[in-house]
Amino acid sequence: xxxxxxxxxxxxxxxxxxxxxxxxxxxxxxxxxxxxxxxxxxxxxxxxxxxxxxxxxxxxxxxxxxxxxxxxxxxxxxxxxxxxxxxxxxxxxxxxxxxxxxxxxxxxxxxxxxxxxxxxxxxxxxxxxxxxxxxxxxxxxxxxxxxxxxxxxxxxxxxxxxxxxxxxxxxxxxxxxxxxxxxxxxxxxxxxxxxxxxxxxxxxxxxxxxxxxxxxxxxxxxxxxxxxxxxxxxxxx
Amino acid sequence: xxxxxxxxxxxxxxxxxxxxxxxxxxxxxxxxxxxxxxxxxxxxxxxxxxxxxxxxxxxxxxxxxxxxxxxxxxxxxxxxxxxxxxxxxxxxxxxxxxxxxxxxxxxxxxxxxxxxxxxxxxxxxxxxxxxxxxxxxxxxxxxxxxxxxxxxxxxxxxxxxxxxxxxxxxxxxxxxxxxxxxxxxxxxxxxxxxxxxxxxxxxxxxxxxxxxxxxxxxxxxxxxxxxxxxxxxxxxxxxxxxxxxxxxxxxxxxx
Numbered sequence: 001x002x003x004x005x006x007x008x009x010x011x012x013x014x015x016x017x018x019x020x021x022x023x024x025x026x027x028x029x030x031x032x033x034x035x036x037x038x039x040x041x042x043x044x045x046x047x048x049x050x051x052x053x054x055x056x057x058x059x060x061x062x063x064x065x066x067x068x069x070x071x072x073x074x075x076x077x078x079x080x081x082x083x084x085x086x087x088x089x090x091x092x093x094x095x096x097x098x099x100x101x102x103x104x105x106x107x108x109x110x111x112x113x114x115x116x117x118x119x120x121x122x123x124x125x126x127x128x129x130x131x132x133x134x135x136x137x138x139x140x141x142x143x144x145x146x147x148x149x150x151x152x153x154x155x156x157x158x159x160x161x162x163x164x165x166x167x168x169x170x171x172x173x174x175x176x177x178x179x180x181x182x183x184x185x186x187x188x189x190x191x192x193x194x195x196x197x198x199x200x201x202x203x204x205x206x207x208x209x210x211x212x213x214x215x216x217x218x219x220x221x222x223x224x225x226x227x228x229x230x231x232x233x234x235x236x237x
Numbered sequence: 238x239x240x241x242x243x244x245x246x247x248x249x250x251x252x253x254x255x256x257x258x259x260x261x262x263x264x265x266x267x268x269x270x271x272x273x274x275x276x277x278x279x280x281x282x283x284x285x286x287x288x289x290x291x292x293x294x295x296x297x298x299x300x301x302x303x304x305x306x307x308x309x310x311x312x313x314x315x316x317x318x319x320x321x322x323x324x325x326x327x328x329x330x331x332x333x334x335x336x337x338x339x340x341x342x343x344x345x346x347x348x349x350x351x352x353x354x355x356x357x358x359x360x361x362x363x364x365x366x367x368x369x370x371x372x373x374x375x376x377x378x379x380x381x382x383x384x385x386x387x388x389x390x391x392x393x394x395x396x397x398x399x400x401x402x403x404x405x406x407x408x409x410x411x412x413x414x415x416x417x418x419x420x421x422x423x424x425x426x427x428x429x430x431x432x433x434x435x436x437x438x439x440x441x442x443x444x445x446x447x448x449x450x451x452x453x454x455x456x457x458x459x460x461x462x463x464x465x466x467x468x469x470x471x472x473x474x475x476x477x478x479x480x481x482x483x484x485x486x487x488x489x490x491x492x
Contacts, residue, residue: 048315051491073317083308
């Protein structure tokens with residue numbers, strides 16, 4: 001579904017992405033893992049067209065995303081730090097997004113809005129919200145339009161345990177519907193029951209892209225966190 | 238595109254600066270027309286104030302607004318929207334709001350007191366100036382990531398167009414006083430939309446007789462339909478080129 005081919009991206013002297021090639025297919029749930037500053041968010045931004053890669057190309061459903069914008073209708077994106085116009089209320093943000101995106105009157109998925117209890121906060125201004133509530137708004141927005149692809153950048157950071165369980169259940173349910181889900185997270189333990197594949201990045205390079213069962217058998221560890229840790233240790237030596 | 242313009246305009250109206258600007262213009266216009274017994278003279282005083290205030294408010298407000306909408310831009314860019322649509326909507330929203338406040342703040346008094354060709358040209362020129370400085374501000378903001386730097390550049394640009402440019406022109410005129418520069422001055426005036434506006438309005442007034450030989454040359458050129466149209470085309474390109482350059486830059490910007 002998404003094919004990235006030899007993506008390079010440089011910010012000044014820093015090489016944020018170094019020849020990254022990835023293929024993602026429908027029905028997969030992929031974890032993007034790597035230390036801080038390894039280029040995960042930059043890679044996601046390249047897929048979304050928010051950052052333009054210096055060389056290489058990305059195709060979405062076989063179409064090059066350069067100079068293309070319609071493909072973003074099939075993506076739900078939850079940013080790492082959700083930033084919204086300060087003066088708007090939650091309800092206005094939702095209405096605006098519905099207004100902008102919903103052209104065919106497709107079915108909206110308001111499950112998360114209900115479950116997070118956002119419906120009672122609709123007239124709160126965005127600037128008064130706590131980080132966690134902002135995350136809830138971002139999460140609800142990314143699932144709202146039933147997109148085929150979900151890109152979640154640190155989805156559970158800042159969420160309380162109850163909300164993060166709600167979100168995880170939602171992710172699993174969407175995965176079962178055959179959607180492609182890309183998650184970055186530093187909390188590896190919560191990825192265990194979610195992901196089917198793991199992409200590991202370091203210093204802008206793609207170190208490996210493996211099936212989770214292959215990773216488990218390679219490292220002999222059952223838990224993802226331990227498997228990654230043992231891989232990192234092995235790499236260091 | 239209409240939807241985003243709608244949200245931008247609502248957002249601008251909600252932040253009450255534009256309303257205050259409209260009231261301020263209304264207050265100034267009415268008081269000037271009431272102070273002067275001759276409304277043609279009032280128009281001249283109003284022109285001088287407008288040529289300072291309109292560019293300043295347009296460029297500063299737009300620059301600050303674009304920086305404050307960074308979140309909004311980021312949110313929109315990740316949605317199925319063309320970047321061109323997003324940027325042009327912000328531009329249109331700003332230009333529309335500022336032009337509307339100018340039209341209400343200055344247009345209504347001018348139509349009440351001085352509904353003449355001169356008054357209407359001043360209105361037209363003021364509307365164009367509002368849009369021109371929105372375009373210049375958008376170019377300045379898209380080129381600089383840093384907010385303080387970008388707003389600083391906007392202020393310097395305003396200073397350049399309203400003060401420094403005239404100083405430079407005067408300097409050249411005095412240095413080369415022995416040469417016939419009158420025709421060249423017509424060309425030079427094209428490089429500053431504020432000067433061009435001033436010339437266009439002044440030439441319609443009787444005071445142009447006081448401007449000496451250069452004034453006569455200007456009248457010869459800008460007084461004709463041809464010259465007037467050329468001036469308007471130049472003014473429009475002051476909208477078009479900054480807007481186009483900023484659009485090109487924004488389409489490739491990393492957010």
